[in-house]
Amino acid sequence: MDNYKKLTERFQQLHHYGHLLSIAGWDQATMMPAKGNDARANAMAELGGLCHRLATAEEVGDWLAAAEQETLDNEQQANLREIKRDIENARALPESLVLAKTKAGSKCEHAWRTQRQENDWAGFADNLKEVVKLSREEAQLRAEKTGLSPYDALMDLYEPGMRSAEVDRLFDDLRSWLPDLIQTVQDAQKSRPVVEPQGPFSVEQQKQLGKHAMELMGFDFEAGRLDVSSHPFCGGVPEDVRLTTRYNTDSFAESLMGVIHETGHARYEQNLPKAWLGQPVSEARSMGIHESQSLFFEMQIGRSRSLLKHLAPQIALTFGEQDAFTPDNLYQYYTRVEPGFIRVDADEVTYPAHVMLRYEIEKALVEGEIEVDDIPDLWQQKMQSYLGIDTAGNFKDGCMQDIHWTDGSFGYFPSYTLGAMYAAQWFHCIQQQISDMEAQIEAGDLSQISQWLSDSIWQKASFLTTPELVQAASGEALNPQYFRQHLENRYLHQVR
């Protein structure tokens, strides 16, 4: 076990450095004044470079080869599998390509921040072409090492084991019923007018309400915080999870549900197996599984009739009584469906359309079937076909809206919809086991639900592969019918 032990010590060290990078990154997004940025970026790049060298050093490869011959128990074997994955991912690219991609990515992202505002597709496309060129090189190298297709080799970074053949199968199913559902729901909702909550809603009151919801959802404030950033995220470290939100004094609804969403991520992180923290096997299973936790908290619980019944009095107490704050109106308000330009503002019914569109485009782009210049037309066609929306010439609310492609994070988008599907599957499963689940939610008691998530997902961390995890948790493989059932129950039949 000597070589295995050396590997675990190296990863413990990397975990310590990762802690400091994570807190520095959180600080950058929430606390840091503008003039601190260059020094911060340089400091983080220095330690990031060291981490890369420590993970790819020659001795690490030797330890790995030798450790694979050692006698290890099941948990150690799982840890070794994840260690190997991290090392191979880190070693797949020459340092020159890593540096070139980082550089092209930060140039593209930095310029994008103003180009997007100015709807400057031509300027953006110039930078994006370089990012795509380097991402194709990356995909090619990773494909050679893994035997996967280029796109699958990238997606595997975020969804270990997931393949585009499987994503196609899931998305083909979606494509067969989603556009109709969107249309039907919209028609039905026309006859159900919603009373709009009337602002202003003070930041202080929204913060109180958000913290109340976080406590209800089981967030441990002795092991984390809530702060403000321009793009909400869940950061920090498992021992100290840092959530962020943003406040709009005209509307409390987005921040409240955003906080509940991030709390789902946070509970996963706060409840990873403590004894293994510092080792790769203790980390969250995949981006899709992570998203399944945030969407479970936001979509399955947060926007349900039951939870909104529970929250309604607290909302009225916080902001004062309004007609909009009846449980039924809050439910109508929080389940409105409306096709729109922007993915991050989309409701859960139209959201998958945004993801499918991006998946189709980025896959073709990585595989060399299309070029950057083809993106706007494809975007226009697909938005038209999936959501009936015209984005011609409106790049800033079209193909320039997301940050993901600016730094070459191709292969990430499917995780969002996989997460929504997993979340529906977990919910179905819990419902089978807890007969009065909706009553518990309405009473604000999430203890049994949390226990299931803890036993089935959080404490499992990366001990199982994703398919094993899904099987063990729910007794079957990922099955998109639960997501369809969930949407139909809520949006056609108005139950849940």
Added chain:
Amino acid sequence: MDNYKKLTERFQQLHHYGHLLSIAGWDQATMMPAKGNDARANAMAELGGLCHRLATAEEVGDWLAAAEQETLDNEQQANLREIKRDIENARALPESLVLAKTKAGSKCEHAWRTQRQENDWAGFADNLKEVVKLSREEAQLRAEKTGLSPYDALMDLYEPGMRSAEVDRLFDDLRSWLPDLIQTVQDAQKSRPVVEPQGPFSVEQQKQLGKHAMELMGFDFEAGRLDVSSHPFCGGVPEDVRLTTRYNTDSFAESLMGVIHETGHARYEQNLPKAWLGQPVSEARSMGIHESQSLFFEMQIGRSRSLLKHLAPQIALTFGEQDAFTPDNLYQYYTRVEPGFIRVDADEVTYPAHVMLRYEIEKALVEGEIEVDDIPDLWQQKMQSYLGIDTAGNFKDGCMQDIHWTDGSFGYFPSYTLGAMYAAQWFHCIQQQISDMEAQIEAGDLSQISQWLSDSIWQKASFLTTPELVQAASGEALNPQYFRQHLENRYLHQVR
């Protein structure tokens, strides 16, 4: 210049790591929830250990020896001198002693937090004995390497070039007139009643007032922040300076003046020479010079009649009109003299007595002339003799009040009073050059004063030795008569 260049690259790297440690340390004191502490301490220890190894590595010694033969300009030579100092300080101790001292120090400090509250001298003394034993070993090793006496070898870490013979000379002078001055001022103040400001003073209003004062003092909020911590400090990095304060809703006075004090530290850090950041020569000259900046802003400017005239309307605007808020009453309030138990609460007249007492005790302790068990009696005698205060049996407000000795920071205390003396000397000097200085302060215009500090102190960083810096700035060596004049002008003659 190859070897010099290698050294600068190594120190640039250490600066980057230091940045992350500094921000993580700030976060620990201001933001971090309780359960994050173990992971944070481990992460910081990991990177701290790496920094120590990088500064003491064998190749660094080789580069240093070779660089001393290279042709360097004056600034490079100054940088090499500071690099050499850092390396030699880091190499003076074997790693086993560093670890043993860190461990004994954190054990002693941790236990002290409760022992102090419980007035448990016996328990504290047990731990302190181990810290003293290891500090004596450290002092002995440093003395052997530097040729200094053991105490001087420790003080040199904080005040490079300062020796106890010089401190004795300065403190002998102080001792000859300070006790009489304290008595005379107290007698005189009895006939000048002060109107107490009436609380409560909300945290939000105090924060606004503090930020107003920071802006007045020239703090750059695009390169720093103000937050809350239980022990106020000035941290962060030169590009992003993080000040803290604490608020007491019964009294705004301490927080306001505390913020002005920390702003003095902050302006020094924010105005170190940008082109050299990352190199040791760009760092602040010494703890005493640093304290001269905070005390310049707090004592020379902040508590002056002129600045309080300027601030009085803002104070009344913030908290509402009160009789206490006349300029004259604020001046009386902020210049009250009263011997007390606690150093950090002391006024500027009695403060040096607290420092002399600690200096005398810690010097004798390090040099082996007394033992830990002798401290309480010595404390009692000296408090009686300098301030007429009885501390018998009251350890928590006596020899257990400070954090410095708990982790073995012997040699630091003189810096406070050296700083007060330097500050008075700077003020005298500026007054010679700016004829309407008091009028400028009263108008809230500190630009000419800041320019002098920037030219004479901030931008000089560590390019000069401390004696050279003092000579260049003021035309003479440190001269304690300016401090005496300052106290007599303010406290006997009520001018300034």
